[in-house]
Amino acid sequence: MANKALTGPFVRSPHTSEISLPINRHDRGRFLRGAAQVGYKAIAYGGMIFLWLPIVLLVVFSFNDSRAVNQWQGFTGQWYGNIFNNIIGTEARFSTELMLHAVGNSLFVSVVAGIIATIIGTMVALSLARGHYPGRRLLDGLLYIPLVIPDITQGVSLAMFFMIAFGFINNLLGLGANYGFGTIIVGHVAFNISYVAVVVRARLAHMNPRLEEAAYDLGANGWQTFWRITFPQILPGIIAGWLLAFTLSLDDYVVTFFNNGVGTTTLSIFVYGMLKTSVTPEINALSTLMLVASTVLVVISLGMQSQFSKR
Amino acid sequence: MAVWLTSRVRRHNELLLAAPAIGWLALFFVVPLFLVFVISFLTRGTGGTPTLPFTLEHYDRVFTTFSSVFARSVFIAGKTTLICLLVGYPMAFFISTRKHAFTRGFVLFLVILPFWTNFLVRTYALRVLLGLEGPINGMLMGTGLIDDPIPFLNTEFAVILGLVYGFLPYMVLPIYASVERLDRRLVEAARDLGANDWHTFWRIVLPLTMPGVIAGSVLVFIPAIGAFVTPDLLGGVEGLMIGNLIQRQYSGNGNLPLGAALSTVLLGSVMLTLMIYTWFVTRKGGKNGQ
Numbered sequence: 001m002a003n004k005a006l007t008g009p010f011v012r013s014p015h016t017s018e019i020s021l022p023i024n025r026h027d028r029g030r031f032l033r034g035a036a037q038v039g040y041k042a043i044a045y046g047g048m049i050f051l052w053l054p055i056v057l058l059v060v061f062s063f064n065d066s067r068a069v070n071q072w073q074g075f076t077g078q079w080y081g082n083i084f085n086n087i088i089g090t091e092a093r094f095s096t097e098l099m100l101h102a103v104g105n106s107l108f109v110s111v112v113a114g115i116i117a118t119i120i121g122t123m124v125a126l127s128l129a130r131g132h133y134p135g136r137r138l139l140d141g142l143l144y145i146p147l148v149i150p151d152i153t154q155g156v157s158l159a160m161f162f163m164i165a166f167g168f169i170n171n172l173l174g175l176g177a178n179y180g181f182g183t184i185i186v187g188h189v190a191f192n193i194s195y196v197a198v199v200v201r202a203r204l205a206h207m208n209p210r211l212e213e214a215a216y217d218l219g220a221n222g223w224q225t226f227w228r229i230t231f232p233q234i235l236p237g238i239i240a241g242w243l244l245a246f247t248l249s250l251d252d253y254v255v256t257f258f259n260n261g262v263g264t265t266t267l268s269i270f271v272y273g274m275l276k277t278s279v280t281p282e283i284n285a286l287s288t289l290m291l292v293a294s295t296v297l298v299v300i301s302l303g304m305q306s307q308f309s310k311r
Numbered sequence: 312m313a314v315w316l317t318s319r320v321r322r323h324n325e326l327l328l329a330a331p332a333i334g335w336l337a338l339f340f341v342v343p344l345f346l347v348f349v350i351s352f353l354t355r356g357t358g359g360t361p362t363l364p365f366t367l368e369h370y371d372r373v374f375t376t377f378s379s380v381f382a383r384s385v386f387i388a389g390k391t392t393l394i395c396l397l398v399g400y401p402m403a404f405f406i407s408t409r410k411h412a413f414t415r416g417f418v419l420f421l422v423i424l425p426f427w428t429n430f431l432v433r434t435y436a437l438r439v440l441l442g443l444e445g446p447i448n449g450m451l452m453g454t455g456l457i458d459d460p461i462p463f464l465n466t467e468f469a470v471i472l473g474l475v476y477g478f479l480p481y482m483v484l485p486i487y488a489s490v491e492r493l494d495r496r497l498v499e500a501a502r503d504l505g506a507n508d509w510h511t512f513w514r515i516v517l518p519l520t521m522p523g524v525i526a527g528s529v530l531v532f533i534p535a536i537g538a539f540v541t542p543d544l545l546g547g548v549e550g551l552m553i554g555n556l557i558q559r560q561y562s563g564n565g566n567l568p569l570g571a572a573l574s575t576v577l578l579g580s581v582m583l584t585l586m587i588y589t590w591f592v593t594r595k596g597g598k599n600g601q
Contacts, residue, residue, distance in 0.1 A: 033508050044405035047398045048418075051425050051479065054436035057446065058428070061439070071444065124332035131325030139329060142336050148529075148585055149344075150537025152554045153574050157343035159561070160350060160571065190339040193332050222324060251430050253540055258561065271431040275544060279435065287432045294427035298420070 055291070062284035079285035096282055102270035103286070109181060109256075109266060110249035113188035118242040120189070121196025126230070128197070129204040130212075146194040155258035158187050162259065179261035187255040192248060196241035203237025243301060247294075344578070351571035361568045369572035377556060377573070384553040385580070387467065388536035391474040392482075395531045396524065398475070399482030403523070406483075407490040419487065422480050430477065434544050437473055438464065441545075465547030473541040478534060482527035489523025490516075522592065529588050533581050553577055 062080070066073035086096045124143065128136060146154070159179075166177045211233070215225040231238075253268035260269060271283060351369055356362035373381070402422070409415045425433065439445055441463040448460040463469055493516065501511045517524075539554025546552070553573060560570030 036508065040401040041405060043398055043401040047402045047479065047483075048421060050398075050476065051422065054433055054440055054476070055425050055428060057440055058432065058436045120331045120335060123328045127325045127328035127332075131329070133326050139333065142333065142341070145336065145340055148533055148581065150533060150554075150577060150581060152537045152539055152557055153344070153347075153578050153581075154340070156557060156561070156570060156574050157347040158339060160567065161339070161343035161346050164346065186339055190335060193335060197332070247427065251426075253431055257558075267429060268431050271429060271435065272540070275431070275435055275438075283432065283435075287428055291424075291428050295424065298424070298427070 058284050059288045059291070062281065062288045064281060064284075067281060079281045080289075082282055083285055083289070095280055098265075099267075099270060099280075099282060099286060102265050102267045105181075105264060106250055106267040109184050109188060109264075110246045113185045113192060113249045114242050114246040116185070117189045117192030117245045118196050118238060121193045121241060121245070122200050122234075122238055124193065125197045125200035125204060126226075129201060143194045143197055146191045147198075151191070151252070151254040154191060155187070155255040158183075158190070158255065159258040179259055179264075181261075181264050183259040183261065184256050184264060184266070187259050188245075188249045188252060191252075191255065192245035195244050195248060199241040199244060200234060200237045203234045203240075207233050239301065243297075347571045347574050350568055351575045353568045353571075355566045355568050361571070369566075369569045370576075372569060373572050373576050377553075380551060380556055381553055381576070383467075383551070384536050387470055387474070387542075387550070387552060388532050388538075390471050391478065391535045392528050392532045394471065394475050395479050395482040396528060399479055399527060400486055400524070402479075403483045403486035403490055407487055422483055426480060431540065431544075433476070434473060434541060437476060438544060441469055441472070464545060465549060467546070467550050470542045470546040470550035470552070473545045474535045474538055477538075477541060478531045481530040481534075485526040485530065486520060486523040489520040489526075493519050525588060525591060529584065532584060536580065537577055 061072075063075050063077065064072055065076035065078065082093060082096050083100070086093060086100055124139070128139065162179060162183050166179075169175055169177055207230070211229050212225055215229045220228065251268070253272060256266050256268060257272070260266070265273075274280070274283065350361045352365045352367070353361035354364060354366050354368075406415055406418045406422070409418060440447060442448070443460040443462060443464075447463070448457075451457045452460065463472075497515055497519070498511055501515045506514065536552075537554050538552060539558050542550045542552040542555055543558075546555075554577075557570050557573045557577070560566045560573070
């Protein structure tokens with residue numbers, strides 16, 4: 001004990017603090033340390049509550065028996081009922097119909113953009129991990145651009161690009177090309193490629209390159225080596241990359257806003273429009289359902305990943 | 312000879328693998344950014360579309376008329392980053408000091424999960440929460456702390472709160488990663504040499520987790536300075552940011568070249584931030600390497 005107390009510049013002994021005045025620097029230090037211990041935990045808990053408070057509010061009010069979204073009027077399952085009735089087709093309310101249509105558009109855009117970005121992103125990740133060609137650093141830089149540019153800059157520049165490109169093509173070829181699902185998906189893929197590449201590269205970095213060399217030595221060609229050796233190894237990375245791309249795409253408002261066309265209203269665009277006019281409680285019910293669905297999805301994917309790592 | 316041949320063939324294959332990404336990013340990212348740069352020097356034509364001749368008038372307006380909005384955007388993004396850091400660091404530290412791997416995973420999951428709710432829906436929930444008849448005002452009035460509801464909405468405060476809410480996980484995750492990487496033996500060594508918690512934190516833990524702090528700050532600052540949904544839905548006139556100005560140039564009676572000039576200056580400030588970041592990181596890296 002004495003030995004330990006003498007090792008440092010601050011002599012810490014329980015006896016000195018007990019008999020000295022409260023002004024004593026050791027006491028003050030102990031008090032500060034205690035406060036810091038309590039304080040940082042309070043901030044951590046506070047931060048967590050802050051992140052969840054709006055979500056809890058959303059879920060609670062999805063059961064509120066009132067069209068007003070800020071006063072509790074009693075319990076109802078009506079808003080969920082509306083959504084289910086609309087899906088089954090027993091009852092078609094126009095506003096609910098529009099909302100579900102927007103969800104459908106969002107899912108379509110996110111799935112397609114996610115798949116395209118995952119294929120391209122996985123390819124470029126493989127290329128960077130295995131290739132030794134000149135200009136790799138430049139390609140690295142190119143892949144970083146979408147990660148660091150504000151989405152409004154991307155959305156605006158892409159919209160201007162399409163405006164000029166469509167003007168040119170339509171004049172030259174007499175076509176009627178315009179903004180729509182195509183332009184939205186192009187924009188989403190453009191920002192998703194980099195995220196997929198980052199995730200897949202992380203997975204590739206953990207893979208043993210000897211396995212590929214062994215396959216080549218045993219006479220497999222590049223194609224066979226990829227599908228039999230590399231692909232199964234990096235599959236969790238590819239799935240995680242797709243999931244990330246899908247999520248980012250589903251959540252995007254800005255790029256979609258600048259590049260959407262007639263009849264391509266996604267959920268984000270729909271909610272924005274609703275916030276500018278009037279909000280229906282169905283959106284609370286829908287958000288709760290989506291939260292539950294995504295939680296289940298994440299739990300399944302985490303379970304799958306741990307299964308993969310066990311093998 | 313044979314080895315040279317196969318390696319040559321494989322090299323070509325690998326470049327081919329990168330081709331779709333290079334093509335897509337060049338055509339739909341680099342070319343559009345370049346176009347915006349060119350358009351920013353053009354004159355406003357009918358309906359806001361760009362026409363010749365070249366002019367610098369938009370940049371003139373950006374740096375005079377709109378300089379206050381620019382300054383506000385930088386301040387709002389800066390305050391957002393600082394608050395995210397002050398809240399995010401303790402959160403990351405708290406998560407990484409949980410004993411069981413399961414608890415760490417679960418708490419991390421709790422931080423990320425709100426992300427799976429649509430960003431606009433979350434912003435809307437925040438608007439309900441902060442509203443004059445919202446739960447916070449209701450609670451404050453119920454307890455008798457205030458007599459009249461506080462108008463939280465349509466203020467700079469609401470914008471910063473909204474941005475912190477949206478980007479806090481971007482700060483928590485990189486810091487968490489760097490605290491996880493921290494060599495616990497260094498902390499023990501500091502303890503054995505007599506340093507208290509305070510000294511251990513400032514001299515050992517914080518410097519070693521600095522890469523996470525810087526990465527998190529950049530990840531928060533960049534989207535915050537270009538934000539336009541949050542100020543639009545929570546800020547009103549008082550919280551107007553550069554993103555809102557850019558968006559306005561796209562509506563009915565807009566001015567595309569001015570929008571392009573604003574975007575270019577925004578991009579320039581982001582690039583400057585990144586250059587400072589890179590300089591800081593490489594300088595730190597060089598120091599540690601010695």
